[in-house]
Amino acid sequence: MHQIPVETNLLADNAAVAQLNRQLFIEHGVYVLNLMSGPGAGKTTLLERTVEALGPKHRLAVIEGDVQTSADADRIAQHGVKAIQINTGSSCHLDARMIRDELGELDLHALDLLIIENVGNLVCPAEFDLGEHDKVMLLSVTEGHDKPQKYPVMFHAARLMLLNKVDLLPYVDFELEAAERAARALNLDLDILRVSAKTEEGLDEWYAWLKRRIARVKSPAQ
Amino acid sequence: MHQIPVETNLLADNAAVAQLNRQLFIEHGVYVLNLMSGPGAGKTTLLERTVEALGPKHRLAVIEGDVQTSADADRIAQHGVKAIQINTGSSCHLDARMIRDELGELDLHALDLLIIENVGNLVCPAEFDLGEHDKVMLLSVTEGHDKPQKYPVMFHAARLMLLNKVDLLPYVDFELEAAERAARALNLDLDILRVSAKTEEGLDEWYAWLKRRIARVKSPAQ
Numbered sequence: 001m002h003q004i005p006v007e008t009n010l011l012a013d014n015a016a017v018a019q020l021n022r023q024l025f026i027e028h029g030v031y032v033l034n035l036m037s038g039p040g041a042g043k044t045t046l047l048e049r050t051v052e053a054l055g056p057k058h059r060l061a062v063i064e065g066d067v068q069t070s071a072d073a074d075r076i077a078q079h080g081v082k083a084i085q086i087n088t089g090s091s092c093h094l095d096a097r098m099i100r101d102e103l104g105e106l107d108l109h110a111l112d113l114l115i116i117e118n119v120g121n122l123v124c125p126a127e128f129d130l131g132e133h134d135k136v137m138l139l140s141v142t143e144g145h146d147k148p149q150k151y152p153v154m155f156h157a158a159r160l161m162l163l164n165k166v167d168l169l170p171y172v173d174f175e176l177e178a179a180e181r182a183a184r185a186l187n188l189d190l191d192i193l194r195v196s197a198k199t200e201e202g203l204d205e206w207y208a209w210l211k212r213r214i215a216r217v218k219s220p221a222q
Numbered sequence: 223m224h225q226i227p228v229e230t231n232l233l234a235d236n237a238a239v240a241q242l243n244r245q246l247f248i249e250h251g252v253y254v255l256n257l258m259s260g261p262g263a264g265k266t267t268l269l270e271r272t273v274e275a276l277g278p279k280h281r282l283a284v285i286e287g288d289v290q291t292s293a294d295a296d297r298i299a300q301h302g303v304k305a306i307q308i309n310t311g312s313s314c315h316l317d318a319r320m321i322r323d324e325l326g327e328l329d330l331h332a333l334d335l336l337i338i339e340n341v342g343n344l345v346c347p348a349e350f351d352l353g354e355h356d357k358v359m360l361l362s363v364t365e366g367h368d369k370p371q372k373y374p375v376m377f378h379a380a381r382l383m384l385l386n387k388v389d390l391l392p393y394v395d396f397e398l399e400a401a402e403r404a405a406r407a408l409n410l411d412l413d414i415l416r417v418s419a420k421t422e423e424g425l426d427e428w429y430a431w432l433k434r435r436i437a438r439v440k441s442p443a444q
Binding site for chain 2: 015019022026129133152153159181185186217220
């Protein structure tokens with residue numbers, strides 16, 4: 001009987017802060033994406049490609065979440081893009097308040113796109129709303145096609161799954177169709193793109209997907 | 223420092239149970255919908271129409287969540303459909319474990335569609351995953367077009383918004399376009415249908431939407 005109010009209050013607290021974030025993003029017309037994956041799936045490499053490709057025509061910034069170090073923010077900043085590092089310390093995920101605390105560092109009026117790279121973890125990040133428009137997840141084909149069944153919450157929450165490192169498909173036992181079928185069983189509307197951040201295969205489709213979402217924030221469908 | 227593990231565990235607990243539910247639904251090919259709204263928006267009337275319309279051709283059951291009474295389950299059962307009542311007592315929402323505890327009462331093999339009517343509340347239900355495929359919310363036009371801004375979490379979480387009681391539009395100050403625009407700002411992919419469960423206006427589109435979702439569970443998009 002004691003736990004229910006505690007849970008409700010803490011959940012409500014994160015949700016309430018997330019909503020304050022979302023309201024700010026909406027007011028400023030900034031499309032915000034929460035990028036999630038297990039460790040080493042290639043999020044930062046993908047982001048480096050993405051800021052290079054979209055940077056010239058879109059005003060963007062990146063928030064990097066890591067347990068420690070500022071290595072990822074440093075990698076992004078090298079491409080001339082504003083990158084803020086959050087170190088989560090003992091927490092295996094970002095939460096809405098951590099994002100909130102950094103928003104003063106960003107000029108939201110001057111942004112079209114904010115990408116938040118979450119801590120590399122296939123479990124906790126999916127459960128904490130940050131106020132983003134979309135959760136996007138990256139699954140490396142080197143991780144195995146059983147991941148949707150084993151980490152279903154994230155696959156259920158995502159709007160788009162990027163199957164990364166497809167250049168390695170000849171060398172691993174990854175059943176693409178099985179992975180995609182399992183992910184779509186969990187998430188009837190999941191978009192899926194097959195990409196390689198390394199070879200750039202499929203990245204044009206990813207950029208096009210992003211541009212469609214940015215455009216939709218500017219003028220929502222009627 | 224003490225609260226983070228508590229929150230994480232409790233969130234993870236609901237998410238884990240929700241996922242067990244979802245896995246069962248997927249295995250049995252049952253499309254499951256979590257129907258949410260404020261009190262008196264017309265959920266049960268909509269469900270009565272829906273079970274009458276879909277009952278002959280689809281195998282369906284309903285779980286009714288209410289703080290107390292079995293009035294809603296009784297209304298649904300009068301239409302010859304299996305209806306289970308859950309009384310949540312001090313809780314303003316259903317949670318995954320409450321659903322889990324009732325699944326033994328249902329022959330999932332013999333179902334195409336399970337509709338879970340949540341407790342009438344615009345806040346808490348949206349935060350608790352039950353293992354459903356989709357959250358669907360009902361907003362009565364008598365409630366006012368400011369509701370997306372005031373209760374954004376639910377509008378963000380829903381797959382479909384049913385604007386109900388449109389037969390009363392001539393008698394209330396409800397700005398349809400403003401409500402729809404605000405809801406879609408919160409949720410880029412929100413489907414919206416204008417209906418009146420009373421006059422049956424728009425209900426054919428709702429039934430068609432449901433049938434498409436049921437079909438998609440049977441054969442997910444490739």
